[in-house]
Amino acid sequence: xVPGASDDDAVFKALADASRRQLLDRxxxxxxxxxxxxxxxxxxxxxxxxxxxxxxxxxxxxxxxxQGRERLHYINPVPINEIAERWISKxxxxxxxxxxxxxxxxxxxxx
Amino acid sequence: xVPGASDDDAVFKALADASRRQLLDRxxxxxxxxxxxxxxxxxxxxxxxxxxxxxxxxxxxxxxxxQGRERLHYINPVPINEIAERWISKxxxxxxxxxxxxxxxxxxxxx
DNA sequence: TTGACACGCAACCAAACAGTTACCTATCAT
DNA sequence: ATGATAGGTAACTGTTTGGTTGCGTGTCAA
Numbered sequence: 001x002v003p004g005a006s007d008d009d010a011v012f013k014a015l016a017d018a019s020r021r022q023l024l025d026r027x028x029x030x031x032x033x034x035x036x037x038x039x040x041x042x043x044x045x046x047x048x049x050x051x052x053x054x055x056x057x058x059x060x061x062x063x064x065x066x067q068g069r070e071r072l073h074y075i076n077p078v079p080i081n082e083i084a085e086r087w088i089s090k091x092x093x094x095x096x097x098x099x100x101x102x103x104x105x106x107x108x109x110x111x
Numbered sequence: 112x113v114p115g116a117s118d119d120d121a122v123f124k125a126l127a128d129a130s131r132r133q134l135l136d137r138x139x140x141x142x143x144x145x146x147x148x149x150x151x152x153x154x155x156x157x158x159x160x161x162x163x164x165x166x167x168x169x170x171x172x173x174x175x176x177x178q179g180r181e182r183l184h185y186i187n188p189v190p191i192n193e194i195a196e197r198w199i200s201k202x203x204x205x206x207x208x209x210x211x212x213x214x215x216x217x218x219x220x221x222x
Numbered sequence: 223t224t225g226a227c228a229c230g231c232a233a234c235c236a237a238a239c240a241g242t243t244a245c246c247t248a249t250c251a252t
Numbered sequence: 253a254t255g256a257t258a259g260g261t262a263a264c265t266g267t268t269t270g271g272t273t274g275c276g277t278g279t280c281a282a
Binding site: 069 | 269270271272273278280
């Protein structure tokens with residue numbers, strides 16, 4: 001399998017939970033956070049957060065490395081991109097129209 | 112609420128199931144199919160398919176109308192587009208890069 | 223070396239989910 | 253009218269899920 005490749009189903013399932021999307025949001029804002037940092041302010045135990053992160057990891061959306069007694073988490077946007085390319089894009093006439101508009105506007109614009 | 116507006120969570124949850132994504136695929140290929148047509152070839156009872164369609168309807172991804180004793184189903188791509196715009200796009204440097212490349216190539220292209 | 227801190231692991235639980243079976247209602251064609 | 257067809261409703265079931273509690277392990281600092 002190509003590195004960064006993903007199982008569509010695992011990704012869709014991982015994204016189905018609001019807490020997990022929130023975790024991705026947090027990592028998107030600041031990458032490399034520890035487990036405790038990611039738990040901060042969430043109405044959930046650390047163990048619950050760890051489970052969510054494990055699911056995100058299985059979907060290849062997050063990876064981590066141990067550093068001393070901490071675990072640093074990193075987001076991987078590739079699977080999300082893949083889904084957008086392979087699956088979502090075909091349902092999006094609006095986006096294609098937006099692209100067409102962009103093309104038109106760029107054609108009319110002289111640098 | 113804006114017509115066609117959607118609850119992100121309901122949409123993500125609806126898309127989390129492979130059978131439901133398959134139903135959307137089918138409706139994308141051919142819109143306006145009846146319940147029985149949508150059931151065709153699926154390893155599932157009609158009732159199960161009807162439940163999936165109800166979930167898709169609650170997420171505003173599918174609508175239907177009765178016509179005689181049949182029920183005609185129609186896909187609504189708007190919610191998919193919305194989550195792509197509002198949520199997925201921010202994780203996609205690749206797509207932004209693609210847009211940037213497109214812009215560049217269009218700038219270099221003289222009509 | 224001994225707390226304190228960051229995380230790992232496993233059992234358990236309630237609720238949600240995906241699917242079934244069984245039966246009922248409405249519509250069409252003959 | 254009546255049978256066949258298309259779909260509606262509801263109860264029930266096994267499995268998954270999202271969360272908990274309890275306790276164990278490894279690492280850092282005083």
